[in-house]
Amino acid sequence: MSETAREPGNDARSGGSPEPGNEVRGGGRRVSRRGLLSAAGAAGLTGLGAGAVGGYASAAALGAGTDEGSALASVRARSGPEAGRPPALRVPTPAHVQVLAVDVRGEEAADVRASAREVLDVWHGEAAALHERGLAAVDEGAPSEGLRPASLGVTVGLGGSLLERAGLADRRPPHLEDLPEFGADDLEPAWCGGDLMLHVGAEDPVVVSSAVEYLLRRAGDRVRVRWALPGFQRSPVTAEDHTATPRNLMGSVDGTVNPEPTEPLFDSQVLAAHPEGALAWMDGGSYVVVRRIRMLLDDWFALETGEREAVIGRRLSDGAPLGGEGEDDRPDLAARDDDGEPVIPRRAHVRLASPESTLGARMLRRGFNFDLGWDTGGRRQAGLLFTAWQADPRSGFTAVQTSLDEGADALNEFIRHEGSAVFAVPPVPESGSGLAGTLL
Numbered sequence: 001m002s003e004t005a006r007e008p009g010n011d012a013r014s015g016g017s018p019e020p021g022n023e024v025r026g027g028g029r030r031v032s033r034r035g036l037l038s039a040a041g042a043a044g045l046t047g048l049g050a051g052a053v054g055g056y057a058s059a060a061a062l063g064a065g066t067d068e069g070s071a072l073a074s075v076r077a078r079s080g081p082e083a084g085r086p087p088a089l090r091v092p093t094p095a096h097v098q099v100l101a102v103d104v105r106g107e108e109a110a111d112v113r114a115s116a117r118e119v120l121d122v123w124h125g126e127a128a129a130l131h132e133r134g135l136a137a138v139d140e141g142a143p144s145e146g147l148r149p150a151s152l153g154v155t156v157g158l159g160g161s162l163l164e165r166a167g168l169a170d171r172r173p174p175h176l177e178d179l180p181e182f183g184a185d186d187l188e189p190a191w192c193g194g195d196l197m198l199h200v201g202a203e204d205p206v207v208v209s210s211a212v213e214y215l216l217r218r219a220g221d222r223v224r225v226r227w228a229l230p231g232f233q234r235s236p237v238t239a240e241d242h243t244a245t246p247r248n249l250m251g252s253v254d255g256t257v258n259p260e261p262t263e264p265l266f267d268s269q270v271l272a273a274h275p276e277g278a279l280a281w282m283d284g285g286s287y288v289v290v291r292r293i294r295m296l297l298d299d300w301f302a303l304e305t306g307e308r309e310a311v312i313g314r315r316l317s318d319g320a321p322l323g324g325e326g327e328d329d330r331p332d333l334a335a336r337d338d339d340g341e342p343v344i345p346r347r348a349h350v351r352l353a354s355p356e357s358t359l360g361a362r363m364l365r366r367g368f369n370f371d372l373g374w375d376t377g378g379r380r381q382a383g384l385l386f387t388a389w390q391a392d393p394r395s396g397f398t399a400v401q402t403s404l405d406e407g408a409d410a411l412n413e414f415i416r417h418e419g420s421a422v423f424a425v426p427p428v429p430e431s432g433s434g435l436a437g438t439l440l
Helices: 033-040 109-133 160-165 205-222 266-270 277-282 297-301 305-312 349-353 397-406 410-414
Strands: 055-057 096-104 153-159 196-202 223-232 286-295 364-374 380-390 415-425
Touching: 096 109, 096 160, 096 205, 096 380, 109 153, 109 160, 109 196, 109 205, 153 160, 196 205, 196 286, 196 415, 205 223, 223 380, 266 364, 266 380, 297 380, 297 410, 305 349, 305 410, 349 397, 380 415, 397 410, 410 415
Parallel strands: none
Antiparallel strands: 055 153, 096 196, 096 223, 153 196, 153 415, 223 364, 286 380, 286 415, 364 380
């Protein structure tokens, strides 16, 4: 939940899945490299090549005959990003996601490498089949029967633990190091880490859920689910202005400063540069920090409106920085009121997360609300499924979170970081090897 970004801010069942092999099949049909590219579109595919894991984006629209002036036009026309960028970074952001981490089974390094390679090969082929034919056609009787593709996008990442367990510690970039402890952390180990990340997004929650179930079923007993969290944003159907910055469950416009793909600095801020030998598999990829952030909503809404605005440093009504005219105004951190006090309070989230306080740190954030109801102790389990994409978490997420800690961010009194993980999402070159590539 920082000002560095515009957007807010079990075991897998085998299900009788076939043994993965060199010939990847989806729904009984062999998927060729040519078919994969034609299904997803060369600009809509991000996968594993030259030893790099990425993602897959459906180029299929939600449906034809859409009024181009409607709120749905942008999401129905959405295709994947340019090659090398995962579907998780597509715009507009999908209304629903599920992010989960799995651990690869195996005791010996060779066994871990083999299982990981098989799982990634299967996900590579099955994602292609999903985008080419739709889940209902690939998986008979799927819950998504009768639903459109909903701009389904699948992104896969590698955790540092996988590289260590697979005997590839020398291929682990320092950027993928474990995050330090922060003051707002109340981490539950069961909600942290993981060997592989699966990030599935779409406009419909049934499509997301069905795709996740299918991909896990195809992975079989080679993986065990470590943690999972579904997230959502407002739907374009209900939004008065579907281009406006979304709000989080605290009612705040969450994330107003975010690198845009069209900006000259986007690549240097979001995409990794690793031309050197052992780390070249991540050159042009991106690192994602995933955080499960619970909001203490009862405490938050007990505050008066002005008190909440002082915590964030922005007006609740329109997201403008305090003292500003509109949401996109640059916060004036030097402004003082008649009493000589900062217009934006010293502990306000905006101030402490600003580039001026973090040595210019910026990251591309994709954030989603989550609401799991109440636990057995009566605690509300709701908050933010936070994903931050950057070239280097050390100078991105870690720099921002350190500033929030050291400045005693007022927002920390109303949130708890309960889950955390970092994954490497390498790019796919326009031509390259299969999912396991040379890395595994």
